[in-house]
Amino acid sequence: xxxxxxxxxxxxxxxxxxxxxxxxxxxxxxxxxxxxxxxxxxxxxxxxxxxxxxxxxxxxxxxxxxxxxxxxxxxxxxxxxxxxxxxxxxxxxxxxxxxxxxxxxxxxxxxxxxxxxxxxxxxxxxxxxxxxxxxxxxxxxxxxxxxxxxxxxxxxxxxxxxxxxxxxxxxxxxxxxxxxxxxxxxxxxxxxxxxxxxxxxxxxxxxxxxxxxxxxxxxxxxxxxxxxxxxxxxxxxxxxxxxxxxxxxxxxxxxxxxxxxxxxxxxx
Numbered sequence: 492x493x494x495x496x497x498x499x500x501x502x503x504x505x506x507x508x509x510x511x512x513x514x515x516x517x518x519x520x521x522x523x524x525x526x527x528x529x530x531x532x533x534x535x536x537x538x539x540x541x542x543x544x545x546x547x548x549x550x551x552x553x554x555x556x557x558x559x560x561x562x563x564x565x566x567x568x569x570x571x572x573x574x575x576x577x578x579x580x581x582x583x584x585x586x587x588x589x590x591x592x593x594x595x596x597x598x599x600x601x602x603x604x605x606x607x608x609x610x611x612x613x614x615x616x617x618x619x620x621x622x623x624x625x626x627x628x629x630x631x632x633x634x635x636x637x638x639x640x641x642x643x644x645x646x647x648x649x650x651x652x653x654x655x656x657x658x659x660x661x662x663x664x665x666x667x668x669x670x671x672x673x674x675x676x677x678x679x680x681x682x683x684x685x686x687x688x689x690x691x692x693x694x695x696x697x698x699x700x701x702x703x704x705x706x707x708x709x710x711x712x713x714x715x716x717x718x719x720x721x722x723x724x725x726x727x728x729x730x731x732x733x734x735x736x737x738x739x740x741x742x743x744x745x746x747x748x749x750x751x752x753x754x755x756x757x758x759x
Contacts, residue, residue: 497525497716498564500592501709502557502583503572503600504533504545510747511702512572518750519709523731525716528564530556532583533575539701539745550578554586561590568594568716570708573609577617584621594715597626597663598708602634619661628664628683628721629657630708633671647678651689654682664721666711668704670694679729683721690729695736702748707732 499520506512513529520527532553536544569592574580587595599618601610623629637644640653654667664683681688710731714724738749
């Protein structure tokens with residue numbers, strides 16, 4: 492008899508440089524023993540230094556990818572990443588409802604870690620109204636949490652109240668990631684069904700962390716698909732990404748995450 496593995500899906504943008512986006516998600520899924528499928532929302536021409544071009548996938552084709560995947564596989568959990576436009580956000584929200592995907596992890600990609608805006612204002616509105624209320628959990632970085640709760644966050648207390656405000660506003664679990672707060676300790680706050688869990692860890696000093704956010708939400712999706720409770724899934728996803736950052740290897744001049752650090756003898 493064949494062992495079965497949970498099937499998961501990522502709905503996100505392609506990163507031609509392989510470090511983030513759909514490519515990071517699929518590597519993370521493979522490393523964690525779930526079967527990854529993907530629906531592309533946009534294609535990019537990029538490397539770790541620059542994004543040279545973005546090509547948006549037609550909205551109907553985004554929908555077609557999701558529906559076709561769900562026809563062929565019992566998708567247990569899905570994550571969304573870069574959704575690009577209000578039209579695509581609404582289409583993905585619609586497809587999620589029509590396909591009845593049990594667990595939706597929304598990485599509300601709006602602002603790059605550098606602070607650069609990745610979504611237009613109307614797209615942020617569509618995300619708030621149509622997509623976020625359907626999620627089981629959101630994984631905003633500091634800048635995204637500020638946009639979602641409507642005020643600036645400059646310390647752990649404000650991060651905690653932001654996680655609570657966002658969770659209550661959209662009736663979801665929220666993992667507010669405090670990596671951008673600075674300091675030697677990194678704080679992440681999980682707010683779920685009225686309960687708060689604070690995760691702390693030492694800051695990992697890395698040359699680059701491109702793809703860490705994508706990889707975290709993908710890992711969280713994988714662990715939830717495997718049946719982990721939310722706080723255990725968050726803890727395991729954090730551990731996976733921390734190790735991937737710590738074990739980063741050189742690829743030319745860049746040091747991408749080592750997605751397969753947990754696979755024995757990978758790269759030996």
